[in-house]
Each structure stands twice: as structure tokens, then as C-alpha cells.
Amino acid sequence: MVGLLFWVNPGNTQISFMSKQTSEALEIHEYMNEKNIIMSFMGELTHQVTTSLLKNLKESMSYSNVNLMTQKRLYGIIVECLDNIAKHWAALDIQKVMGRSSPPIFMLSKKGNYYYIVTGNHVSNEQVAALATKIEMVNSLDKKGLQDFYRQTLAQESPLDRDNAGLGIIDIALKSGNKLEYEFRPITETVSFYVVQARILI
């Protein structure tokens, strides 16, 4: 779950004493600062959680000097990424296959002239080939190709496929304007950790 660490100083304890939790919080804080992580969340991405993350993002973006088009594209990429991991999360009973809970992670960072959006979640090895093919496919297309692919998918998709991520990844590629990067790292014989990174020029 998301690390909410509270340090309560019980009256006469010396301030110089650092609990394990405090040093962990500081470590995470320093790490996030060092890596320019603007937002990071690990936990179950319910619609309610997603909505609150997005509201927060929208508000902080509105005070920034990033142009509206980039703000909207970044917002759109994040929505699709969060929707995607929520779908993968629902498709895999991680508790059952790994014997422990392991929620997905989402990170937004800023390095140089780019925003980086990274998600990580476990997927079943059976999903790997299809996911990789889809990403390779969108990575092979230019803007015009992506628009055509988007339109074809929009026209073809049957109502039964509604909840499958079809348009999502094309939409991410279109809004990002850059190739997507991804990796599947084998965790067990049946499960891999799937990381996708999209970036967008600020």
C-alpha cells in the first residue's frame, strides 16, 4: 500500500532520536527528490483513487506554465495508463499466483525537457506476447499511421471487446509523440513484472 508514515513524538522523547519509520520516510523523500518524481502511487487503483490522483494532478498543472495542449496530453496519457493497470490488476489474481499481495505502481517524473510516465504491474506470462505485439505495433507507426489505426479500431471494435485495452495504447502513443519503452521481467514461472514508460516533451 501507499506509504503513509506518521512520526508521533511522545512528549519527552528526544527529537534527535530517529525511528526506523522516520529514516525510511526520509530515504523515500530523498530518493523521490533526487529522481525528480512528481507523483508516485503504489496500491490498488480503484476509480476513486484514480479520480483523486487526477484531480490533484490537474490542479497542480493548472498553476504550472506548461502549455494547455501538453497538460491535456499528459493528463490523457496518465488516465489511459491508470486504466490499463487497473485492467491488468483485475485480470490477475496476484495473491493466488504469488502467495502475497503486490499492487501496481505508477510514477510521474520530470527529467530534462520531458515528463516520464511509468507504470509497473504483474501480468500473467500468457499476456506477455499480446502486450508486446501491441506496443511494437504502435511503436512502428508514425502519427498518420496511429490515427488510421485508431480510426480502424474505433470502427471495428465489437461491443464485447469494450473493456479490453485496444484504443488505450494507441491513444497513449498518439499523445506521447514518442516511442513507448517497455520491459517484462520474469518473476516466477507464470508471472512477469511489466513496466511501460511513455514520455512527453514539455
Added chain:
Amino acid sequence: MNALIIEPSDFSPKVVLDPTKNVFELSGESRPENTSKFYVPILQWLEQYQSVLYWEKDKFGQGAQRTFEFKFDYFNSTSAKFIMDVLMQLDKMAQEGYNINAKWHYDKRDEDMKESGEEFSKLLKKLPIEFVEI
């Protein structure tokens, strides 16, 4: 026929389908928790409305122009499929000879919203879509 009015939320658009006032509008942000649950009633309403138009035309002849306004700030890809269905339904009505048109509003700084509307319109046969910069 009763109007269909849905108030907006942080993640679902405002819907006004009001034949009495001749106002038909979808506006705001669309990424509902359950997209199908949100859009199916809208599609069903439109189907019923088509029957009303048929009856009206039969009795009184061609009625007034009906303009469906789309004023989205943002919609996710799952919503896109349903917005396409809404447009397809309107296109069907236009093909059957009813006075239906659409207006696709977009922020002038948001070229993607304009392009999305253009992509949708390429898949339609008859429905006239006017693009309105705001």
C-alpha cells in the same frame, strides 16, 4: 418524450437531451467508472427519440432542425467508443432523412480535441458536423 438530464461529476459529462427545449448536449469530462452503464441509457434514449421523430414526421411532416452539441474537455479511449456509437445513432437518423446535425466544440488551444472530432466524422455517412472553435 421525457428529457434525459444527467448532472456532471468529476469523471462523467453533463448530459442534456431535452426535445421540449430543443437542447441536446454532452459536455465536460468523460471517463466514467462503468462506461457502458453510463452510455447505454443515452443510446437507448436516442433510439426511442428516433421513433418519436418517425411518428412526428408521419403526422406533421418534417420537424425543426435538431442540433446535437458535443462540448468535451476530455474523454478517455473507452468513452471514445461510446461517443462513436452516439454519433453513429445520429448518423442513422440523418440517413433516414431527419433534420439532424452535430456541432463539435473544441478549445482553440486543443488541436487533439479537434482532430478527434475529425476522426469521428470520417466514419459517418450523412450526419453534418460543424466544428466550433471556442
